[in-house]
Amino acid sequence: MSLKTGRGAEAPPFIVMDVIAAANARAASLPPSAPGILRMEVGQPATGAPAGAVAAVEAALRSGHPLGYTEAFGLPSLRARIARYYLDHYGVAVSPARIxxxxxxxxxxxxxxxxxxxxxxxxAMAAPFYPPYANILTALGMEPVLLECGPETRFQPSLAMLEKLDPLPDGLVIASPCNPAGTMLTPDELAAIARWCHEKGVRLVSDEIYHGLSWGTVAESTAAASSPSAIVVNSFSKYWCMTGWRIGWLVLPEDLLRPVECLAQNMFISTPYLSQVAAEAAMDCGEELEAKKAGYARSRALLLEGLPKAGFDRIAAADGAFYLWCDVSHLTNDSVQFTGRMLEGAGIAATPGVDFDRTRGGRYLRFSYCGAEAAMAEAPGRLAEWLKR
Structure with missing residues (x-):
């Protein structure tokens, strides 16, 4: 008997998760005396949550509080703290009710x-893109419209590109800084795109999860400052180093508050209480977080100097996030096979570009540099030796 499968079963894989599994298996197979695997495949900070977040969770666990459900939109104190972040960081007033x-x-x-x-x-979305954008849309029965972007637009969509679309899309996803290229829209570019989307009835979804991790080349700005209809997505995973705590947030336009609340009530009930306690405390750990960021900056500088010497000399402008998007077409047109050989031969895990770009990804790969600084310093030498063999 053949059983029906749902549309969600058609969602493509998120290949970096397969790379993680392969790197784990390779690490487990190595003898204790062998050099370890350098993990450059995943955007997960090597350090954990800031100390203040951990202390807040310890206090909550000792308090005797039941640690139960919260409101679907989260603890009022955390929503207020996030609203203050928008005022402090961007000079934008956002009501806690919209968070x-x-x-x-x-x-x-x-x-x-x-x-x-x-x-x-x-x-619509720029290609290369974060794979779950398109994969989730596909699973939900929506159609991703991929806009091929290259170095000439810093791997970001331009207003001129959007104005040529016919018919106009129903929505647009942007990310600044973006994954995988690490490039950013300038504040003027972001504002112009946000205003255009609002005027044309195109719902803008702005992924801002790498805010806080920019390197001074382009200023950070939020779509919430330029459009009352935009949806803003952010997360505690990256700057706040809290990937496993599984906590993020939305800044919502007024017309979507109740629809999203009803969906959240039914799909998730609420975000875990302890994660919310940790997140609120983490937002006051600026000194520690900036020290972690300084470590990424050192790793970035080492790689931008060392990778070209090793043979990886075609790197996208690394404005923000903690990724380097490398054109390796002079080395391969099969990034999946190439990164597999790199894992076996150099002991370095990286993500093939096909995860992020369906047509051109065979000649790109992504290095993540949020791992241990010592590992990032070692990587160029290992790659140079491997390519000589």
């Missing part, structure tokens, strides 16, 4: 997409 605490940014995207779009709607 929805979510189960990571990964939990935020289905809520945003389901509330804003219908089955069959077309949602």
């Amino acid at each position: 929805a605490v979510t189960v990571g940014a990964s939990g935020a995207f289905p809520l945003a997409f389901l509330a804003a779009f219908d089955r069959g709607d077309r949602v």
Whole structure:
């Protein structure tokens, strides 16, 4: 007997998760005396949550509080603290009522997409792109519209590119800094795109999860400052180093508050209480977090100097996040096979570009540099030796 499968079964894989599994298996197979695997495949900070967050959780566990459900949109104190972040960081007043605490940014995207779009709607995004954007949309019966972007637009969509779309899409996803290229839109570019989307009736979803991790080349700005209809996604995973705590947030336009709340009530009930306690405390750990950021900056500088000497000399402008997007077409046109050989031969795990770009990804790969600084310093030498063999 043949059983029916749902549309969600058609979602493509998130290949970096397969790379993680392969790197884990390779590490487990090595003898104790062998050099370890250098983990450059995943955007997960090597350090854990800031000390203040851990202390807040310890206090909550000792308090005797039941640690139960919260409101679907999260603890009022955390929502107020996030609202203060917008005022402090961007000079933008956002009401706490517009903030929805979510189960990571990964939990935020289905809520945003389901509330804003219908089955069959077309949602544009730059390619290369973070794979779950398109994969979640596909699973929900929506159509990703991929806009091929290159170095000439810093791997970001331009207003001129959007104005040529016919018909116009129902939505647009942007990310600044973006994953995988680490490039950013200038504040003027972001504002112009946000205003254009609002005027044309195109729902903007702005992924801002790498805010706090920019390197001085382009200023950070938020779509919330330029459009009352934009949806903003952010997360505690990256700057705040809290990947496993699974906590993020949405800044929502007024018309989507109740729809998203109802979806969140049914899909998640609420974000875990302890994660919310930790997140609120983490927002006051600026000194420690800036020290962690300084470590990424040192790793970035080492790689931008060392990778070209090793043979990886075609790197996208690394404005923010903690990734280097490398054109390796002079070395291979099969990034999956190439990164597999790199793992076996050099002991370095990196992500093949096909995860981020379906047509050109065979000649790109992504290095993440948020791992241990010593590992990042070692990587160029290992790569140079491997390429000589």
